[in-house]
Amino acid sequence: MNPKRILVVGAGHVGLYAALRLSKKLSSREAEVVVVDPQPHMTYQPFLPEAAAGNISPRHSVVPLRRELRRCKVVAGAVTRIDHHRKTAVVQPISGPTREIPYDHVVVAPGSVSRTLPIPGLHEHGIGFKTIGEAIYLRNHVLDRLDVAAATPDPAVRRSALTFTFVGGGYAGIEALAEMEDMARDALKYYPELKPEDMRWVLVEATQRVLPEVDRDMGAYTVQQLLKRNMDIRLDTRLESCLDGVVKLSDGDSFRSDTIVWTAGVKPSPMLDATDFPRDERRRVTCLPTLQVVDGDRVVDGAWSAGDCAAVPDLTKEPGNYCSPSAQHAVRQAARMADNIVNVVRGREPVEYKHKHAGSVASLGLHKGVAQVYGIKMTGWPAWFMHRTYHMSRIPSLNRKVRVVVDWSLAFFLKREVVALGQLHDPREEFAEASQPVGAGRA
Structure with a gap:
């Protein structure tokens, strides 16, 4: 029997976990698992705020694909087209010509x-x-604004x-918002020219x-x-414009802001x-x-989807409800x-996904949090501890769990690093200024 080829498009939460499980449960005689993603890592997005705030190293909030998926074939590139009628995907590698991968x-x-x-x-x-690059950029940008x-x-600047x-x-x-303010x-302990009340942190939310x-x-x-931390919370308010860095809100207020962070939802x-x-x-x-793709009443053979890009019925709720992203x-x-x-590869029937949302946990900065899990509500330090414990348990690989715990442990004894590495975003600028361009026609 020829092994089946299973193509995994994307190595986020769904792609990485699915590929890892498939490679463990199926032998090489049964299937070959091919993972395609332009990034060499999976970003554990719940850790982005902590990475941006310097509580953990940014590298420890990502999971290297080739280290974790050793039994899979990893292709560094982007899927540019899928023709499922032919069961073929067109992949653009990070360098070189496109290639077709049948599955x-x-x-x-x-x-x-x-x-x-x-x-x-x-x-x-x-x-x-949404990405580790954006988290690092935001951290450097905020610290750079303190230097400015x-x-x-100039009081206006x-x-x-x-x-x-x-x-x-x-x-x-x-x-x-909470982690960056924290x-x-x-x-500011290292900026005698500035006081905490000089900072203005604004949250704009369109709902109530x-x-x-x-x-x-x-x-x-x-x-x-x-509000106790003197933040400006604008509920039932929309951002209408930010031309030239001037924020204009639907409540009529306007002000200049060098930092505008957009976290208002996602789309497939x-x-x-x-x-x-x-x-x-x-x-x-x-x-x-x-988790099988369906077209009306017809199951699309060999096609599966899940996560943020999929409309998966939530069987714990009334018909018409879908699992949240x-x-x-x-x-x-x-x-x-x-x-x-x-199951399908081995000739068995698939089983329906059913999970009642357990609740949510959120960090509001060091030692501060809010949590609601299985109906139990917690705030403050217990919620913050639950937030850290839960996400430490969910990030893939023992390697990353240990590194995150070490980062947290060191933070109890060492002060947080608050230095901006802004040159990361344009590392060639200084060299380009120091070097001289050579004309094409020079002998």
Whole structure:
């Protein structure tokens, strides 16, 4: 029997966990697992705020693919088209010509990207918060703004440099805002020219509450804690423009801000537009509870999907509800999907995915947090400890677990690093200025 080829498109939460499980459960005689992703690592996104704040090393919030997927074939490149009718994917490697990869089963898991709106100035001045690169950039940018504010004699420049605007009150926005404010407050110990009250941290949320994944009282508690830290919380307010760094809000207020962070939701990866898979009105791949792709009433043979890019029915709720785009669902769906592919390869029937959302945990800075898990609500230090414990248990590989715990342990005895490495973002600038261009016609 020729081994089946299982192509995994994307190595995020779904792709990595599914490929890892498939490679452990299927022998090389049964299947070959091929993973395609342009990045050499999986980013554990719940750790992005801590990486940005300097609580853990950025390298420890990512999982190297080749180290973890030793029994899989890893292709560094991007899938540019999937023709499932022919069961073929077109891959653009990071260098060189495109290639076609035929398959028997495909796991469609490219994940999601930031969902932006046509707001004037957002493209030029906004910063996302979905990748490790964006997290490192935000950290360096915030610390750089402190340097600018400390050096300038111009009060307007200082005020703009010390105004930090975050758009979106979900978990990503709240954690990014709280962790960065916590880090900046620590950093001010080394800036005698600046006082904590000089900083202005603004949260803009279009709805009337934050953290929609938890009960309203927990969201209200979060707002109260942020207000106690003198943050400016704007609920039921929209960002209308940020041209030239001037933030204009729907409540009529406007102010200059050098930092505008966009965390207002996600949408399925645009890579799906280059496939022939059925999609719903939100552009997600339509799936059965078994994680098989479905076109109306017809199961699409050999096609599977899960995570942020998939519309997976939530069997714990009324019909018409779908699983939320969270790491909690993605990891469990990946395991169920891998087991179902194993079942199909071995001639058995797939099993439906069913998981009741356990709740959510969020960090609000060092030793501060909010949690609602299986109906139990916690705040403060216990919630923060639960946040760290849960995510440490979920990040793949013992190697990363140990490194994260070491980072946290050292933080009890050593002060947080608050230095900006801004040259990382343009490392050739100094060399380019020092070197001289050589004319093409010079003998």
